[in-house]
Structure formats: C-alpha cells, structure tokens
Amino acid sequence: MALVSAKEMCAKAKAGHYAVGQFNINNLEWTKAILEVAQEKQSPVILGVSEGAGKYMGGYDAVVGMVNGLIKDLGITVPVALHLDHGSYEGCYKCIKAGFSSVMFDGSHFPFEENLAKTTELVHVTSQLGLSLEAEVGAIGGEEDGVVGQGECADPAECKTIADLGVSILAAGIGNIHGKYPENWAGLSFETLDAIQQQTGDMPLVLHGGTGIPADQVKKAIELGVAKVNVNTECQLAFAKGVREYIEAGKDLEGKGFDPRKLLAPGVAEMKKTVIEKMELFGSVGQA
Numbered sequence: 001m002a003l004v005s006a007k008e009m010c011a012k013a014k015a016g017h018y019a020v021g022q023f024n025i026n027n028l029e030w031t032k033a034i035l036e037v038a039q040e041k042q043s044p045v046i047l048g049v050s051e052g053a054g055k056y057m058g059g060y061d062a063v064v065g066m067v068n069g070l071i072k073d074l075g076i077t078v079p080v081a082l083h084l085d086h087g088s089y090e091g092c093y094k095c096i097k098a099g100f101s102s103v104m105f106d107g108s109h110f111p112f113e114e115n116l117a118k119t120t121e122l123v124h125v126t127s128q129l130g131l132s133l134e135a136e137v138g139a140i141g142g143e144e145d146g147v148v149g150q151g152e153c154a155d156p157a158e159c160k161t162i163a164d165l166g167v168s169i170l171a172a173g174i175g176n177i178h179g180k181y182p183e184n185w186a187g188l189s190f191e192t193l194d195a196i197q198q199q200t201g202d203m204p205l206v207l208h209g210g211t212g213i214p215a216d217q218v219k220k221a222i223e224l225g226v227a228k229v230n231v232n233t234e235c236q237l238a239f240a241k242g243v244r245e246y247i248e249a250g251k252d253l254e255g256k257g258f259d260p261r262k263l264l265a266p267g268v269a270e271m272k273k274t275v276i277e278k279m280e281l282f283g284s285v286g287q288a
C-alpha cells in the first residue's frame with residue numbers, strides 16, 4: 001500500500017473518539033518495528049521524522065526510499081503516513097519534493113502574522129498534491145529549553161484563524177512539553193483544550209510531547225478532540241533500556257552476540273512493547 005495523507009486517518013479518529021499515534025523514526029530498525037506492530041495490531045500509523053533524524057538517516061530521499069521499501073517488502077496493508085515533524089518552511093518543501101505524504105510546518109516561533117502567511121501558502125501547496133499539513137499555534141516547550149512548570153497554552157482564537165485556513169491537523173500548546181516532564185509540571189490544561197475544540201469544531205487536534213503524560217490525562221485529551229498523539233522520547237528510553245540490559249548482562253561478549261542484529265534486537269523488542277501500549281491507550285488498534 002502506498003503512503004497516505006494523515007488527513008483522512010485523523011478525521012476518522014476524531015469522529016471515532018480515538019487517536020492515531022505518531023511514532024518518530026531514527027533508522028531502519030525503528031521503522032521496521034513500528035510498521036510491524038501497526039500491521040499486527042491493524043492500526044493506522046504516522047511515522048514522524050524530525051529534520052535532525054532526516055539528516056541522520058542520510059536525507060529525505062533515503063527516508064522515503066526506506067519507508068516505501070519496507071511497506072512493500074513487509075506487505076504492510078494498514079494506512080501509513082510519512083510525516084515531517086516540526087518542519088521549517090524550507091524543510092517542508094524538501095520533504096514534499098522527496099515524497100513525504102504529510103508535513104508539519106512549525107511556524108509557532110514566528111510572529112503570528114508570519115506564521116499565518118506561510119501556513120496559508122503551504123495549505124495551497126499540500127492540498128493540491130493531496131498531502132496533509134499540520135500547523136502549530138502556541139509553542140510547545142521542552143525541558144531542554146529550560147521550560148519548567150507548564151508549557152505554553154495556545155490562544156483559542158488564533159487556533160481558529162489557523163484552522164480556518166484549511167490545515168489538515170492542528171497542534172496547539174495545552175501545557176504539554178517535549179521530552180521528560182519536570183516533577184513540578186502542572187498537567188495538561190483541559191480548559192484550554194476545551195476552548196480550542198469549541199473554536200475549531202471538527203479539526204483533529206494534535207498532542208505533542210506524549211512521553212510522561214499520565215494515561216488518564218491522555219484519554220481525557222482524546223475525549224476532548226485530540227486525534228493524533230506524538231510519541232518519541234518514550235520509544236527512545238525503551239530502546240536504550242533493552243540495549244543496556246543486553247550489554248550489562250555481557251551478552252555482546254558471548255558467541256556472536258556482537259552482531260548488530262543481535263545487539264539491537266532487545267532494544268527493538270522493548271520499543272515494540274511501548275508502541276503496542278500506546279496504540280492500545282490511544283484506541284487505534286483495529287481501526288485500520
């Protein structure tokens with residue numbers, strides 16, 4: 001099955017009161033693991049690629065080639081979107097050219113008028129090509145940026161303005177943060193989410209920084225209109241745990257335990273467990 005836009009799968013998720021997971025990929029092992037789980041669980045899936053991860057994998061053409069090749073060779077039949085995560089204006093065009101089926105334009109750091117102008121232009125380009133576009137209002141902070149306590153909350157009126165441009169999915173800050181949450185984190189602002197949902201109607205909303213948000217808060221966010229949840233750090237932690245245990249047990253020193261296919265396998269196994277848990281939590285299992 002060819003890559004599909006994330007628009008329909010997220011619209012369907014919003015109507016069905018569940019969410020589709022975006023799992024970020026870093027290499028072949030991750031991509032294969034996420035696709036295999038999605039197929040096994042009959043779940044739609046969004047493969048997220050940050051600009052840094054795209055560069056790490058050699059470039060966007062390499063990513064598209066790898067993903068399309070795996071979909072074909074593994075016989076993947078569930079809907080898969082290949083999505084640029086937190087794209088710059090230039091990055092969006094590069095990914096569109098390379099064959100991504102979805103892009104996020106993160107114009108949240110621009111003055112609102114500039115975010116609006118650039119998002120408007122990208123709405124036209126992506127809709128003509130049948131691709132999905134995610135926009136962001138209200139920057140989503142990260143612990144690495146020194147943000148503590150609570151992430152930014154988006155202005156619901158600004159969310160409506162951007163939603164009305166015709167974007168496919170909308171990321172809005174509701175107190176969420178990227179990476180591990182600090183101990184003094186105030187939790188998600190459901191008041192903000194509810195106000196955004198009221199203003200934007202059917203627009204599928206995106207929850208970034210899914211790692212470490214308690215399951216009950218994620219479920220409540222989905223009830224209030226979130227139809228896409230991004231997961232990245234949690235997979236990284238699971239993968240590192242698996243590989244660490246293997247090496248700490250000295251297994252890389254036994255026989256051919258140094259073979260990268262053996263060395264990375266426990267990391268993949270741990271990561272797959274995380275992806276399954278998330279798909280179950282989001283309610284996307286069986287929705288392909």
Ligand SMILES: [Zn+2]
Nearest residue numbers: 140208209230
């Ligand atoms: Zn994000």
